[in-house]
Amino acid sequence: MQLVGLIWPCNGLNRRLSENLNRRDGLNLTSIPTKNIRNFCIIAHIDHGKSTLADRMLESTGTVENRNQKTQLLDDMELERARGITIKARAVAMKYRLGETTYELNLIDTPGHVDFQYEVSRSMACCEGALLVVDAFQGVEAQTVANTYAAVDQELTILPVINKIDLQNARVDEIIAEIEQTLGIDGTEAMPVSAKTGVGIDDLLTTIIERVPAPVGDPDGPLQAMVFDSHYDAYRGVITYVRVINGRLRRGEKIRFLRGGSTHELMEVGQFRPQQIACDELSAGQVGYVICNIKSLSQVHVGDTIGTVKHSAEPLTGYKEPNRMVYCGLYPSDGQDFSELRDALNKLAINDPSFEFEPETSDALGFGFRCGFLGLLHMEIVQQRLEQESSVDLVQTAPNVTYEIALTTGKVLEIHKPQDVPNVGDIEEFRQPIVRVNFVLPVEYIGSTIKLCQDRRGIRQGTEYLSPTRAMLTYDLPLAEVIYDLHDKLKSATRGYGTMDYELLGYFPADLVKLDMLVNGKCVDALSVICHRADADRRGRAVAKKLKSEIERHMFEVAVQAAIGSRVIARETVPALRKNVTAKCYGGDISRKKKLWAKQREGKKRMKSIGKVDIPQKAFMAVLDTGQE
């Protein structure tokens, strides 16, 4: 029987198909001894061909047939497909025969974006090896570097793969030199492949078996299984992705999440091949999934350890709570839609445990929610989903990063919105997140990139030449300076050739202030920002100017001021409307004017009134104007 019309994710039909398949073939991958298992991931810069390579391996191992493939099988949600970014990790078990032995190759897919760094680290913790895929033309890029370092940290065996060797302008030798130079990996080990044409794939599979170490767990030891991902299935509840480190996961047994503390019965265990196929047990070294009738993703934490209910082993190390780095306010345009927005956010949170939200009130915007995200990309993804899945019109406030404030009392506050910054007198130390950013770019753009970083208070950590034409610059920068527009600015400063990636170093003290915006003397809470004191003047002027251009003239003068505490640092004035009188008004004009005024009233409803001043929604993003060219 063939798998016809395989789609992903599995629905009811596929489940039935897979159950049939299981019975008929009598497949039993679980009988494979630990020494014949290889667990690996692929790390690559975006568009270097990770997903295509994965597809090709699935095909070469007979896991799927070519004609049943939807391109890039490992990317699931439509949104990910649309953005070409893998957001959620996935795992596929492949069977591959080499000589007389059948091996189980588990490919664990990792998200490529820095927002999902923690998930990357947990996925890698489930592997013994990593394929480092580098585009034969593009060469080593910033994400390649960051992910390789992460793999080195996890002590994975790294197999360099040069992909797209079929390209006319492939420069394999130079790329090998770059890999050696930047990553310190022996270039002679690099395997040239073309995921597109299939050249080199069989050699690659052989090399994986030969070079990636087998897992070292004990199938008869106390159960320890690492949770590295989960997703929500509307029919089956939470599907939890696991790597068994020691012991066995058997269907029907009771397990416990050692960090989360909840206890469940294993209703099903199985593997993705790539569709879900149930089996009796997963033993040490294996990668698969468990289903235990859990209704919310919030109960399953990436990095948690599954153990037995009684006499359980120690949880595995490396567990962290999701780290929300970026916050913004989301408000319904129409206050009536508040509960509708809450329902939509609830629905999203079920599918995305790293997104959080709580109700907040703004004097300016009314009732809404403060939402926390792993990063800016994550924020954009959540917003897009909200737009696709609900009909609520949103007002979004400018995003801000999380700050730490040490109070004179010794207490430390975590600040998620500028409004929460306490009085200056109560602050002992104001700290901001600093990230280490690696830029990889052609050498002729070093100057413009250095300027970009200096303008943003970056501290240079080093410059390395990857080759005579390409370099890697490393800067420590405030995250706040990075998230807003650094990526866009880098792209324009390097004509699209520069790439960047970053990792969080921690919170460091800085001379930060809360910059308030006042409209006719009233502080508009939703417009406050936190910025460096030395930038406050420029920022304040820029935002005041921007607001002036967004606010229509009123019948009175509107003063727009930027202030730190009680000190006004910038002022713009929207002059009063001097003349607004239409000359003609005779018989036919009466109906016409009535319509016009009704229309104007509708327009006003979509604005937010601060005192008597109407502020258009667009203006609430004005605070992103940094005043820099």
Added chain:
Amino acid sequence: MVPLWQRPPRAVYLHVPFCRRRCGYCNFTLVAGRSDLIQPYLDSIALEMAAYDDLPCQVDTIFLGGGTPSQVRDDHWRQLAAMLHRNFPLSADGEWSVEVNPEDVDRGYLEQLRTDGVTRVSLGVQSLSDDKLRTLEREHTGQQARDAIQLAIDIMDTVSADLIFAAPNETLSRWKDDLASVIDLGVDHISTYGLTFEQGAAFWSQRGKGLLKTVGEELELDMYLLAIESLIGAGFEHYEISNFARPGNRCRHNECYWTGATYHAIGPGAARHLKGRRETNHRSTTEYLRRLQEGRSPVAESDEADDRERALEVLVFGLRRIDGVDRDWFLANTGFNLDDLGGQALQEYRGEGWLQDDGRRIALSRRGLVISDSLWGRLLAS
């Protein structure tokens, strides 16, 4: 008490859509260079009048606006006048206005109007400066306008002149000259309009492309204030936002619009107010003709408000009159207490100094006058 909007009409407006050509600033209902449509038009307005069951209806005022009513001449004019005499007989001491373009004026024409009962002509002078007239794409010269005014003063009871200010490149002193000349010529009434850029007019797109330079808000305001000062100084009464008259020469017809009265209206794009309902005929002349020839109604839009809304309309449009609105008059003619109706908005406008209030009457202050369009929307929503 029968409120204003339920009373029988005492006025009629007739729209005459013909022009030689369309001026750059105009987006009015008109057809340019189609004098061949005059006879079908006369036939159609006859059909439209025939459809009313309350005609003949005696009226106190008739207004022929356009377009260019003075394009309808000789036999066509006689047909038109006869139709009006038959259907809308003018009361003794009634007012009959006709809009006339200076280039159409000659003694014979004006005498014909007078003979047929017209009491008042409104001349589309716009300016007495040739440059400005060219900019505005008018058909006449400054001298033609002067001659037309003098001849009209000679023959008609009341002569009004329309003037446009804030034309592209116009200066304050040029505008001052225009005002002084028209005052000197001795007209009884002046309507003056700041040039507006309307969608559908040629100037709209020219301005969009940067081909026309507007004078700017400050200068336009100064020009408006200059007009008020000069005309009041010359003995005119400023009686509506853009209308000025020597004592006893106000346009009674136009005052109907601002006091909430009912009125008949005939012709393409004409708007009527009857039995509490506002209706507008189709603005396309050819569609108007077609509909009537096919026995269909020419009405394209219709708007029926409730009494409260109607009373608010009376208040808003009444405040365009410089005399403002008298509380007793308002109660007697609408059945609503003005202060209850206007509530918070009126109170706020008084507080801001946009309205003056002597206890009996509320009226726009000078400060309120110049920004009055910003006041109506909220008042109407009270």
